[in-house]
Amino acid sequence: MKGVSRWTLLATLLGAASCHDIEHSRRTDDPAVGGRTIALQVCSNCHGANGVSVSPAFPKLAGQQKEYLVNQLMDFRAHRRSDPNAQRYMWGFTHLSDAQIGQLATYFSSRPPPAGGPGDPVLVDNGRAIFRSGVPDRGVPACSACHGAQGEGAGEFPRLAGQHADYIVKQLVVFQHAEQRPRGEVMNAICVKLTAQEMRSVAAFLEASAPRVAIPADLGATETGSAGE
């Protein structure tokens, strides 16, 4: 009976632990549950509670364009996006409703975008040139034409500033196989013309780039510069 009383005590403590601004609903596979619950209880395990992932294996979602996020989640759900990591990590989320996808996209797009970090100066300089001017002699357009002057993205074109360099390089390689990310077809024509070194450069530049006003996940508002300057 001693064991039973221990369990009762623990259950009581757990039941009592509730507060207004925190999330502890566990009904994560229920279509009626709000996107914020799913973001905190599920997505945060890889992407961070504020959408700033620690591991470069997982993209930062904070400040990402809402339309882009909706498109990706729709594609994961329908198994249209079929790059290896999409299959490994994201294909299980078939139970998300349209409403939840919208709420998730709103949640992460409204998080403060990630601050940039230091990068190899040579790579960053080369990457800046490619980002702003493209590689004209091979017909590679400037990345900034679609992704914004500061890499902030626009609509269906994702924010790239502050993203993990390793993630960007791997996605550029994925785009070389157009069928894996059908919505990225426009990127396919560009990526097949880029060398591995150019991909690394532009990724290093973007990882180091920060929005004019970046708010690091846990520190509140901080004024930072931009590697793009």
Next chain:
Amino acid sequence: MTHIVAVRRLLQRAWILAIGAIGLLHAPCAPALPIFARQTGQSCVACHAGGQFPELTPYGRMFKLNGYTFGERTVPLAVMATLDMTKTRVNHDTSGNIISPKDGLPIFDAASIFLAGKITDRIGAFTQFTYSNYDHQGSDGRWIGHWASDNMDFRYVDRIVGDADDLILGTTLHNNPSVQDVWNSSPAWSYPYVSSSTSPVAAPQFLPIMEGALAQQVVGAGGYTYWNRTIYAELSLYSTADGIWSFMSKGSKAGDTNHPQTWLRGQNPYWRLALTHDWGPHSVMLGTFGINAQVYPNDANANPIFTQGVTRYRDIGFDAQYQYLLEPNTITAQARYIRENISDPQNLVYGDSKAANLGSLRLKLSYVYQARYGISLSFFNVTGSRDSVAYPGSANFSPATQGWTPEIFWIPVQNFRFGLQYTHFTKYLGARTNYDGLGRNASDNDTLFVYLWAAYW
């Protein structure tokens, strides 16, 4: 010449295993633990570092600490099997007696059935039952198989998470101290992940009680907390898995000399503290744990004696784990040292003194490329006080055993692993040479172990 014949025979048997492997490859492709993959829709590498089950990634640890509840409820069944072959360097003692009975023969070693997964939004379970095909030999020499409870862990979990705080509060009910742990440096899920079940000399014979002696003998109830993915703390209490808990120790019972039940006096505490930090693709843990266990003696017929007092084992362990996880590279390193102090006032186990100690060090480093090709190297070193009653197989009555285990493995599909492991002993029961006083050397126990390990739907 005989050497060449032996090698050829070994290669032939390896072929048989390989053909078996190909057969298994045609089985439906679902990852290990297939239930969890089905439940989350994610693949093995999401939770297992470089696909090397049972090593967990940071996400795999969160999955377990959240009570196996991520995803949607699914059919809670999966199976697992091992086919393997053990080859001992010198497989006969000085009198010519065989040491490892199935030596050099490919065997269907064991099969497990799992009942696991999400039960409710806060409750989940991992339970395993295992059949050992070559469990022991009857008086006529025939092999007898045996079903038994294997690792089990039931959890009730709540997670309170906000923008700046993340608190997991959980309770666990399980049957093996440290089976509930999420780092592969603690004993239950540590290296070697698979090893010879038929050879009596393929591993150190004496280890601290934390390293397996209480597995599937006890029931443990505990509570844990993990705060901001930084500090983990747990307290559990263990008692004998009898009465309503006997399903956790199924296969062991009083009076069964092949599978005696271990009896604990009262509640035996276990504690665990760990500090963790992740940065970029790196993840590190520094931890400590301990147990205080009071064990009743069994008589010659494997019946417990409750009237003669107990032997008390007090283990304190320190462990660390480092992981680098970024495609296509996975590097993992684990280190653990356990110091055990034993008090045996009635000389139930030890004969030369009323106190004894054991020390056990285990180091392991792995590299996996593309979650497909792996190599690892492990070092182990057991030290301890001498005793003529506890360690009669040693000429100098010492438990000290030391050696290295290199291993290569291949994961052709994510739920399947083929491995080649070699354990080389530099010391066995107290000496490098003539450890038993009858002329046997430590390296005579060197063991080659080839395995196929697969898990299915």
